Each structure stands twice: as structure tokens, then as C-alpha cells.
Amino acid sequence: MAQPYDIVSSHKVSRSGSFAANLSFNQGMSLSTSPVLSFHSPPGSQSQSQSLANLARTKSLKPFQTADIKVLLLENVNQTGIEILEEQGYQVETMKSSLGEDELIEKIKDVHVIGIRSKTQLTARVLEAAKSLIVIGCFCIGTNQVDLQAAAQHGVAVFNSPFSNSRSVAELTIAEIVCLARQLTDRSAELHNGTWNKVSAGCWEVRGKTLGIVGYGHIGSQLSVLAEGMGMSVIYYDVIPLMAMGIARQVKTLDELLSRADFVTLHVPELPETKNMIGPDQFAKMRDGSYLINNSRGSVVDIPALVDAMRTQKLAGAAIDVYPAEPKGNGDYFNDSSLQSGKGAWTDDLRSLKNLILTPHIGGSTEEAQSAIGVEVSTALVKYVNEGTTVGAVNMPEVSLRGLTDQEPDHARVIFIHKNVPGVLRKVNEVLSNHNVDKQMTDSRGEVAYLMADISNVRQPEIKDLWQNLEDLSSRIRTRILY
Structure with missing residues (x-):
């Protein structure tokens, strides 16, 4: 079998993991910090991407009305993400902690x-x-x-x-299943x-137990595959x-899953429909001596109801x-003095229980996951x-x-984020009428619409007038011109 070899690429990793031109990575950069693990690509991929790059190099665009891009990264973002942003020449400031609302308002101006x-x-208020x-x-x-709606209304993606x-969350869940079963x-x-x-x-x-995945x-x-490999039967809702x-x-x-599973694990988003989706009624439907794992969102489980289910030995354990x-x-x-939710204090109750694994929101806290997140975002x-x-x-609408x-x-590339009202496209095209529109795409999402157009025969002195004319439209949320 041929030995794998490293591909040193000068192309950007997209969100899907494929390669596209315009962003350079350091040679040998890996999502893993393992001293022996690195990226590998199948034979032929390097020559293929080089051929595409030679056909037409992607033009590096500069944003009009933005002399220097200022970036603020909070909460100890992984170094891989920092390096990608710094390589673009942006001004990057990093902080290890989060900021309160008033501090953030001052810092974000x-x-x-x-x-x-x-x-x-x-x-x-911050936005x-x-x-x-x-x-x-x-x-x-x-x-x-x-606040996603407020962000969209301000033209912020x-x-x-x-x-x-x-994978990191799935592996943590498997570890918790074993730890709970063995105390x-x-x-x-x-x-x-x-x-x-x-x-x-x-x-x-x-082995032989039933895992219910919500x-x-x-x-x-991913958890389903790992659990089956350990000999578990898997059902999901x-x-x-x-x-x-x-x-x-x-x-x-959900009731069917709760009544059949030995282990119930939750992997749902935070939505109005999922708030307290596991409460007293749901605990009553679970099997006596079963286990609950919540690695999703804190609002999904009614904590006082969980405490009661543990104390009455309805549950044999939880994570x-x-x-x-x-x-x-x-x-x-x-502790109760610093953390309370809508139903009051609960930390002391949780800390008093046996066979209850408490972890500080570390589901995705692995070196591999944080590095991959840094690259992706x-x-x-x-x-x-x-x-x-x-x-x-x-x-935002997905436009490219x-x-x-x-x-x-x-x-020049014109980006016009606007209110989703009739007649906007006609007015935008009137502004662009002295230029040839090579390609254009527009889409809407709720009250916000996103238009992107590439226009030709644009001289740099004309860009300011184009920008101002678009800014003057009553439907405008935000205008950007890249040239």
C-alpha cells in the first residue's frame, strides 16, 4: 500500500472542508495537535487544485469605506482561528474572558x-x-x-x-455512559x-443495554455508531x-423512547419547543433505574425535577x-449564591447527589474540536x-x-443588505445602470434581503458615488462595495 503524504496547499479551507483559492495556511498546519497526525489528501488533488488556480487567480478584494478591518476575539478563541485572521492583515485583538454588556458596548464601537x-x-443593546x-x-x-433578529436588522451576518x-461531544457521552453504569x-x-x-x-x-438518543x-x-460498536441497542427520536x-x-x-431506553441522552437545540422538554411527566415515563445525560442546552431539563428523580431513585444516575x-x-x-435560574437555587442540590456527573460545559472542549472550530469560523x-x-x-439569506x-x-462587487420590500431591485439597478452587471444574485429571509452584484467598467473614483447612491435608498440596511 502506498504511504500517505502531506499536501502543502496555499488554498483556503471552506466550511465544507473542500479547497478554494485565496487564503494561505502555514505549511504543515493540522487540526490536531498530535505530533504524528496531519492532514492528508488523495493522490492527484494537489495537481488538480494547482491547475484550477493557474487558470484564473482569485482577485483579492478590498472593502470600500473600511481602511482597516478591526477584529475582537473574546473567550480564548483557538490559535488556529487567530492565525487565519491575522494572515489577512486584519487588526486582531484577543481576550481570554468574556465582557459584560456595558464593557462590551464600549469596546465594540x-x-x-x-x-x-x-x-x-x-x-x-450591544448591537x-x-x-x-x-x-x-x-x-x-x-x-x-x-440576538439574531437584531443582528440581521443591522445588516450583521x-x-x-x-x-x-x-465527535468530541459524542465521545464525552460514551464516556459518561460507562462511568454512570459503573459508578x-x-x-x-x-x-x-x-x-x-x-x-x-x-x-x-x-453491552446489551438500550440507548435512547433524543x-x-x-x-x-455519531453517538449512535459508537454505541453500537460497544454492543448497545440504539433507538432515537x-x-x-x-x-x-x-x-x-x-x-x-418521545414517550416511547423514554419508556424503552436504559440510557437517555439529549442532543437538541435551544428552542421554545425544547424548553423543559424533560420534566416531571417525562421522568415518570422513564424506566426505573435508568440514566439521563444532557449535553445539549441547560434549558432542556427541569433541574428541580431531575433532583427529585435522583432522590427518589427513579434515576440510577445522570450526567x-x-x-x-x-x-x-x-x-x-x-454555587447558589452566584447562580440562580427562574426556579431559584439548584447548585447545592445537584452537588449533594450520588452518581451524578457534573462537568463545566466541556462537551466540545478538546484540542481537536477547538482547532477545527477556529478554522471553520x-x-x-x-x-x-x-x-x-x-x-x-x-x-441571513445564503448568497454567493x-x-x-x-x-x-x-x-467591483456590490453588496446591498436591505429591507425586504417591493421595488428595491429596480432602484438598485438604476443606480448601477451606467455599468454592466456581469452577475447578480439576491435572496430574502424574513424582513431582510441580501443582494450581491459584480459590475464591470468601474473606475475607482466612481466607487464613492455608487456607494452613496445606494446608501441614500430608503430600503437600505447596509451597503458594502468590494473592489
Whole structure:
């Protein structure tokens, strides 16, 4: 068998993992920090991409009305993401922690790009103050920490990383299943305190047990494969019909899953429909002595109801990685005096329970996942800033045009984010009427529409007038011109 070899590429990694021109990576850069693991590509891919690049080099576009792109990255974004943004020549400032609302309002005034993780809250008030902001990168799966509607109304696109930490969360869930079945965390804590307690009562193998997965998306489907490999039977519930991996079976209702599963694990988004979806009624339907794992969102499980189910021994154990309220930084903050949700205090109750694994929202906290997230989100940010591409945005229509090339020297890319009202396209085309529109695409999402057009025969002195004429349209939310 031929030995694999590294491909050193000068092309950009897109959100789908394919290659496209315009972004250079350091030689040998890998999503893994393993000293022996690196990227590999199939034979022929290098010559293929080089041939495409030689046909027409992608033109590097510059944003009009933005002298220097200022980037603020909070919450210790991974170095891979920082390097991608710095290589573009942007001004990048990094901070290890999140900021409160008032601090953020002061800090964000002249920022064009902000990158956050799960703790920073970008509220409507913060976004109102961010006059220069054009794009937000959530270096995580969730976007509930951002007011998406307010962002769209200000013409600010939001990107996240829905795929990159799926494996890390799935592996954590498998580890928790084994630890709960064997009461490993209790035995470890006892031995740390000097108590030797060798017992087998209430300890089980996971082989032959039934795992019920609620939410069969990227995480749930990977978990399904791992669990079957360990000899578990897998059933899953989702609001839409989904093809099973392996020999897993989809059930019709959540109640059916709860009544049949030995282990129930949750992998659903935070939505009004999922708030407290596991409460007293659902715990009553679960099998006596079963286990619950929540690595999704803190609002999905009614915590007081979970405490009651544990104390009455309805559940034999549980694992919780997410909470209705979470500290904004590391430290001695997981206690009733600093954390309360709508139903009051619950941290002391949780900490008092046996065979309950509590982890500080670390489902995606592996070196591999954070590195992959850094690449995925930063690449999306660069493509939006430099090219206006909204593919993968969670609050904007997905619009993309093929890149301009060096063979098109007198072209400009017009991006016009506007209210979704009649007559806008006619007025925009009137503004552009002195130029040839080579290609154009427009789409809408709710009250916001996104138009992108490449025009030719544009002289640089004309760009300011084009920009001002578009800005003067009553439907305008934000205008950008890349040239």
C-alpha cells in the first residue's frame, strides 16, 4: 500500500472542508495537535487544485469605506482561528474572558468583526452600539447568545460552527455512559477521600443495554455508531424522519423512547419547543433505574425535577454538562449564591447527589474540536469580509457568487443588505445602470434581503458615488462595495 503524504496547499479551507483559492495556511498546519497526525489528501488533488488556480487567480478584494478591518476575539478563541485572521492583515485583538454588556458596548464601537464563544451575550443593546460591526463569528455550535433578529436588522451576518465538535461531544457521552453504569466517579471521589469501597451492586456492563438518543443530528448520529460498536441497542427520536446509522431504529414519540431506553441522552437545540422538554411527566415515563445525560442546552431539563428523580431513585444516575445559568468565567462560582435560574437555587442540590456527573460545559472542549472550530469560523469570516459570501450564515439569506479574478481588473462587487420590500431591485439597478452587471444574485429571509452584484467598467473614483447612491435608498440596511 502506498504511504500517505502531506499536501502543502496555499488554498483556503471552506466550511465544507473542500479547497478554494485565496487564503494561505502555514505549511504543515493540522487540526490536531498530535505530533504524528496531519492532514492528508488523495493522490492527484494537489495537481488538480494547482491547475484550477493557474487558470484564473482569485482577485483579492478590498472593502470600500473600511481602511482597516478591526477584529475582537473574546473567550480564548483557538490559535488556529487567530492565525487565519491575522494572515489577512486584519487588526486582531484577543481576550481570554468574556465582557459584560456595558464593557462590551464600549469596546465594540469601532470593531468590524467580533468572535465569541458561549458566554458573551450580544444583545440588541450591544448591537445598536456596534456601528462598524459587519459580522459575528460564534466559535461554537450554539447562537442563542446572539440576538439574531437584531443582528440581521443591522445588516450583521452571524456564523457558527455546527459540525466541528460533534465527535468530541459524542465521545464525552460514551464516556459518561460507562462511568454512570459503573459508578466510577463515586468510587474515584471516595478513594480520593481515603475510603476503599469495592462494590458491584448497581454496577452494569453497557453491552446489551438500550440507548435512547433524543435529537439525531450530527452528534446523535455519531453517538449512535459508537454505541453500537460497544454492543448497545440504539433507538432515537427526532421531529423529522431521519435515516438510521447502522441498525438503530427511529421511534415515533418521545414517550416511547423514554419508556424503552436504559440510557437517555439529549442532543437538541435551544428552542421554545425544547424548553423543559424533560420534566416531571417525562421522568415518570422513564424506566426505573435508568440514566439521563444532557449535553445539549441547560434549558432542556427541569433541574428541580431531575433532583427529585435522583432522590427518589427513579434515576440510577445522570450526567449534566450544561445548565440553565452558567458562570461567565472559571473559578469558585458554581454555587447558589452566584447562580440562580427562574426556579431559584439548584447548585447545592445537584452537588449533594450520588452518581451524578457534573462537568463545566466541556462537551466540545478538546484540542481537536477547538482547532477545527477556529478554522471553520475564521474561514467563514474571511469569506464574508473579503467576498461577501453568506453561505453558512444563520441569520441571513445564503448568497454567493464565483470570485472575481485578476483578469477582471475594473470590476467591483456590490453588496446591498436591505429591507425586504417591493421595488428595491429596480432602484438598485438604476443606480448601477451606467455599468454592466456581469452577475447578480439576491435572496430574502424574513424582513431582510441580501443582494450581491459584480459590475464591470468601474473606475475607482466612481466607487464613492455608487456607494452613496445606494446608501441614500430608503430600503437600505447596509451597503458594502468590494473592489
